[in-house]
Amino acid sequence: MSWMKITGYADKFGVHPGDTIKFFVNCDGPSEYQAEIVKMIHGDTNPRGPGFMEEPIAASCNATYKGVKQEIYSGSYGFVADKPQFQLESVTLQCWIWPTTPKTHPKYWKHGAQGLVTKWCDGKGYGLFLNEDGCVEFRVNDQVITTAAPVRDHAWHFIAASFNAATGEATLYHEPQVVYALDPEIPPVIKKLSGKPAYVPGTPTVIAGFCGSITGAPEAKASVPPGVLIKGHYNGKIDSPRICNRALSRLEIETMKMGAQPGLSERRNSGPSGKLSEAIVASWDFGDGINTLIGKDTGPYLFNATIVNCPTRAMTGYNWEGQIFDWKNAPQQYGAIHFHDDDIDDARWSTSFEWTVPHGTSSKFYAAKLTTKDGDEDYIPFWVVPHVGEETAKIAFMVPTISYMAYANEHLANNAGGAELLVYRVPIMQQQNMFLSEHREYGGSIYDTHTDGSGLCLSSRLRPILSIRPKYDHFLAQAPWQYPADLHMIYWLEKMGYNYDVITDEDVTYDGLARLENYNVIITGSHPEHNSGPQLDAIHNYMQRGGRFMYMGADGWYWVHSYHPAYDGKGRGIVTEMRRCESGIRTWRADPGEYYHQGTGELGGMWRFRGRYLHTIAGTGMSSEGFDISTYYSRTPESNDARVAWAFEGITYDEKLGNFGLVGGGAAGTELDIVDTMLGSPPHTLVVATSAGRHTEGYLLVMEDYGFNQQGLDGTQHPRVRSDIAYHETPNGGASFAFSSIAFCGALPWNNGDNNISKLVGNVLNRFMADGPLPAPPVEAIVHRGRADYDQPMNKARK
C-alpha cells in the first residue's frame, strides 16, 4: 500500500502581509496536482463535532502544477570539497570513534558499511570504514584490510590506518579504550597492497560517510554539495579526525593525537615536531565552533569541514573527565560530534510555487491544500501574522510552533513498545505515521530516538512535518493533538464571531514584548509545552504590565528550547533544540555532560530546574498525565469569590463542567495542570473548578513531583492527579485564567459551541478583551499570604 504520494512544506511558518511565502512539494507519481490556499477553521473529522471546515481563499498561486518528485537526503556528515592536497599517494588516517550501530539488521533502512574518514568513491581513493560486520576496515581503492574484530558499540575506540605507496604496506590499528578481562587482543593488521590511490574527480573528503555517487539528476540538487550523494552514513561519535600525507609510524600517530599546533614557538604549542607537522593535511577540532555548522581544521590548509544536516554537538569527547559539565568551560573535552543517519536540517527542495500575501489579508490559520485527481491530499499549514504595530484585533492566538516542531514527525507508536502502556489501549496509526515509518529521511521528533537509539534533540521546520496536519488524530489522544487540536479553539473563535490575530512562538521569541503589548488578551494553544526563554520573558513582562492571558491547555512551559543561531540566516526559528536532562517526563534521557545546548550554550532540561517553575507563567503547572479517557470538572467554593464569580454567569454551581468533548470524551484529560503555591503559583490564585478524584488508573503523577517510587500515584488514588481551572490577577489590571487540561479545547466545539465550557471561556474572554485595566479586586482581597503557610495568622485573627 502506498501512503501519501504528495507531501510538502513552506519556507515560513508565519508570513506578514506583503511578504512572499514559498512552497516546496514532492509529488511522487501523479503527473500534476492542484494547489489552493485555504483558511483553516476546524481540522477534526470526528462525527460528534462540527466536522472538518476550511474556506477557499482567492490567491494568485491557486493553480494546477506539474507533479515533480523531490527527495530528502538525510543523515549528517562533514565534508571538504575536492582539493589536490587530499589526493595523496601515501596516507595516514586516524580518529576516535564511539559507534552506536556498528552492525545493523539486514532490513535496517541504511544497512551497510559506514564511512568514518574517507576520500573514496566507486572503488577509488582511501578511507576508514566500519564494514557490514561491524569491523573496522581500511580501503585503498578496491583493496580492503580489516581487523575482523567487531567494534563494541557505545565505547571509545582509537582507529588509525596508514598506507605507504612506495612499499605497498598498509597498516590498520583498532585500539579499544575499555578492555575487559575476556576481550581478545586486537593486534595491528599489516598487508601488502598494490598500486596507488586513484580518484574520481570531484570526490569530497567526507567525515561520517562516503561519496556514493556524483549525479546530474535534478532531485540530487537537494544534496550537499549539490549532485554529490553521500552514502554510508555513520551512527555515533567521531572525535579528532586527522589526515596525514605519508605513512606515519605508530609513535608518530600517537603524537598526532595532539593535533596540529599552529604557531609553534619557544613559548607555546609543543606538539608534533616541525618535521612531523609537515605531514598534516587536515586536523579537525570539533570542540572549536560547537555552535556553528563548521568543523574547524587547525591544520595548515584551513580545510574547515561543512557540517551538513545538523548532527548533535556539545557531546562529550574521548577525553571528557567528568569534572566539567558545560562545554563552554572545557571545549577541548567536547571535541566529539554525534552523527546520525537520520539527521535532517533542511530538505532543500526546489520551489514549487509561491504566494505574495496581499496587504489586508486577515491574520489567521491558513494552509496550501494540495490535491490530485487520484484523491491524494496534503496540507501545508502557515499563519499570516501582522507586522508589529499593525495589529488588527484585541485578541491574539499564540500558535505554539516550538511545540509543533518538538512533536514534528513523531514515531512513537511505531517505534516505542512502551507507547501502548502509556496510552492504556492499542495505539492507532494514520497514513502520516505509515508514510513516516518507511520514510525515515523525513526525520523524527524530539520525542523520538534517532535510528541509532540516541536522543533526538534538534528539530527543523524546513521539511514536511506530517504531524502538523488537519484530519490527523494522534495516537496519544486517539483524537487531535497540537495543531488540529488548536483548531478546536480557532473554530470556537470563528463560530462566536470574535476578531482575532494569530502570532507564533517565533514572533514572540524574536520580537519580545513588542509582539504582545498591543493586544488586550493572549490566548495560548492546547499544549504549549516547549518554550524559549525570550518567549517566557515576554509573556511575563506582558502580564506584569496589565496584559491578560488565557492558558487554554496543560503541560505548558515545561522544556527549555532555543533556536539554533547558526540557521538565523535562513529565517526565523529554523531549528529548535532541547535536551531532556535529569528530570521531567522523558521519552529519552540526555547522557551525563550533555545537558547544555549546542546552539546557545544554555542549560537545557526543564524550566523548573532553571528556577522557573511552570506554575509561575499562568498559575498552574503539570502534575499528571494519562491518555485513555477524559472526565469533567466541578466548581469549587472559590468560584463564588467575587473576584471571579463573573466567569460563571449563566452556569449553575452543581453543573458538571465539560462532561463531553472531542478529546477523550471530557474537558479534563490527557495532561493536567494544578495550582501549587510551593511551585510558583501566586498565593492569591483561586481554584475555581477541579477534576479531582475522577481520573483513571492510566493517569499518573509526574516523576518530578516525588523523590521515591511508591504505590498510590494513579488517578484513582492520588489527589494531585487532577486538573485545576484557576484564576489570578496580575499588576496593572492584568490577569491569567488557566484551564489546565490539554483536552479542554476539545469540549469547545461540542454541540456547535453551545455548552458550559464555551460559556465559561466566553465569559472570561469577554472580560479579558475589554479595553483598559480589569476592575480592581475587592479591597478585602488584598491581604498577606504565604506559600506553605498559606493562611497567615493575621488573616485568621481578622476572620
Add this chain to the structure above:
Amino acid sequence: MIPIPRKSTPDAQRMIDEHKECIDSMKGVAGNSVLKCATPGDTTIVTGGIHEDLQLNRVLLRMRAMPAKGKLVVICTKVEKEWRIARLSGIRGVPPEFVTDKVYDNEQDPQHDIFLMRLDEMPENDGFPEHFREGWKRRDDKWTVT
C-alpha cells in the same frame, strides 16, 4: 505473576466478556479505556473493567508492555471510515504489515479483536519475571519502559 489464561477457561471467558462490554460502551468516545461507560459513548461515569477486575488489569498490562517487535497495532486506512490490524516490524524503516484482511467500520472494535488475538498468541507464562533471560543483561526483558 498472574498468568495469561487459556481462552477456553472460565477466567478467560469472564475477561473477554468484560473487555467486550467495555469496548462496546466506548464507541463514540474520542479515546478508549477498558472501562464501562454507564451511558454508551459518555465518560461521565465509568466503572468495571481494569478498575475492578484485577486479573484483567494485570493481563492487559502484560500485553501492553510487550516490546515493539511483532506488536499488534491499529491502522486507520480511511479517516473516520476504515481501520485494520497490523503488526510492528521492530526495525527502523520497515513499516507495519497488515495481519488480517478484516476491515473495521469503527476504531474501537479492533481493540477487542487484538485482545482476543493476544490471548491466542501469548503463552500462559509469557514474560514471567522468574524466567531468566540472557537479554535481561541489556534491557531486553520483554517489559518495555519509556
